[in-house]
Amino acid sequence: MYTAKAYSVASATAAFTADTIPRRATTEHDVQIEILFCGVCHSDLHTARNEWSSVTPTVYPCVPGHEIVGKVVKAGSAVTTFKAGDLVGVGCLVDSDHTCPNCTADVEQFCHNATFTYNSPDQHGTAPVTYGGYSESIVVDERFVLRVPENLNLAGVAPLLCAGITTYSPIRRWGDIKGKKVGVVGLGGLGHMGVKFAKAFGAHLVVFTTSPGKKEDALRLGAHEVIISTNPEEMKQHAGTFNFILDTIAADHDINAYINMLALEGNITLVGAPETPLPVSALALLFGRKSISGSLIGGIKETQEMLDFCGEHGITSDVEIIPIQKVNEAYERLLKSDVKYRFSIDMASLKA
Numbered sequence: 001m002y003t004a005k006a007y008s009v010a011s012a013t014a015a016f017t018a019d020t021i022p023r024r025a026t027t028e029h030d031v032q033i034e035i036l037f038c039g040v041c042h043s044d045l046h047t048a049r050n051e052w053s054s055v056t057p058t059v060y061p062c063v064p065g066h067e068i069v070g071k072v073v074k075a076g077s078a079v080t081t082f083k084a085g086d087l088v089g090v091g092c093l094v095d096s097d098h099t100c101p102n103c104t105a106d107v108e109q110f111c112h113n114a115t116f117t118y119n120s121p122d123q124h125g126t127a128p129v130t131y132g133g134y135s136e137s138i139v140v141d142e143r144f145v146l147r148v149p150e151n152l153n154l155a156g157v158a159p160l161l162c163a164g165i166t167t168y169s170p171i172r173r174w175g176d177i178k179g180k181k182v183g184v185v186g187l188g189g190l191g192h193m194g195v196k197f198a199k200a201f202g203a204h205l206v207v208f209t210t211s212p213g214k215k216e217d218a219l220r221l222g223a224h225e226v227i228i229s230t231n232p233e234e235m236k237q238h239a240g241t242f243n244f245i246l247d248t249i250a251a252d253h254d255i256n257a258y259i260n261m262l263a264l265e266g267n268i269t270l271v272g273a274p275e276t277p278l279p280v281s282a283l284a285l286l287f288g289r290k291s292i293s294g295s296l297i298g299g300i301k302e303t304q305e306m307l308d309f310c311g312e313h314g315i316t317s318d319v320e321i322i323p324i325q326k327v328n329e330a331y332e333r334l335l336k337s338d339v340k341y342r343f344s345i346d347m348a349s350l351k352a
Helices: 042-048 154-161 163-174 191-200 212-221 232-238 255-259 282-286 300-313 324-335 347-351
Strands: 002-008 017-023 030-040 068-075 087-090 093-095 137-141 181-185 204-209 225-228 242-247 262-270 291-294 319-323 342-346
Touching: 002 347, 017 137, 030 087, 030 154, 030 324, 030 347, 042 324, 068 137, 068 154, 087 154, 093 137, 154 163, 154 300, 154 319, 154 342, 163 191, 163 242, 163 262, 163 300, 181 191, 191 204, 191 212, 191 242, 204 212, 212 225, 225 232, 242 255, 255 262, 255 282, 319 324, 324 342, 324 347, 342 347
Parallel strands: 181 204, 181 242, 204 225, 242 262, 262 291, 319 342
Antiparallel strands: 002 017, 030 068, 030 137, 030 342, 068 087
16 A cells, blocks of 8 residues: 545535545556546536435545546556556546446446446445545556557546546447437537537537537537527527437436427437436427437446547547646636636646
8 A cells, every 4th residue: 555645625515635545555457557637527526515415425535536647657467458658547437346247248337336436435445435536646457447549638638538438428329420410419528529529420510509609619619500509490490300419418408499309210318417307298209209318428448449539530628727726716617617628637736
């Protein structure tokens, strides 16, 4: 065991402060990683403030961070995939039981014994729960470490480990979208990645937004058209024409308005998680054999596929780089959607 510098929060109302946390010694199948950048996800904020207490109560001290990019500094004796100096990533998962049907089907995120990167029971007993990427280093089983393409900007790679795979997976799973009419609802941390992936896959891409001020940015990111969803005429013009819609909104909204945009056998997939259930019109689904589904990140194999795709197409997240000392300010700005489009923490600042 060794100790590492980190930033942690001591309660739901406390600010982040400098801390020292335990990390396990590198076993034969482990990789020790020096963390270079860590993205700030809205899940970090929910967990730090114990806003998901009814499902997963936060154990304090809490060290969030599951969008990790770093460099291997040590590899266990049995590790064959990585060596010191390799650029790697760690996403939302650091372990699973490896044997259940979900694990063998390469969807470890649905393993009932999955170990998440932070605030999950620590199977190694190093600490009461796992600690995430707001830290100078981390030790992870090699099966949950991902290879990062060397041609990409590392600060922009970090959010790919959550926001990237969250949007890539449902788009890829839907099928060949080349030439199809695809919509992305919302232009935030998730939405802007959905735009980049749908464009790279060759879709005719339309962004739905409530903010006219985002139109220019949506077009810059790759959208062919922008619909102001609060404008009934614009919505009416496109009704019944979409093959697939990715809904990234985490706030309450009228999902039926977007179901009505779907063509025959069209699908809308939710990746946002509104706090209250969304009323759904059965008739809107029945007339057109439409469907609604949800999606949660992706398995390790698919996440590596996503990273390789990003390397081939030069895709990264649009980020604002911050030092760790500004993480409290970043959380406040995140609540106001005051970032284009993700914060990426330069972990070198932890040494300051």
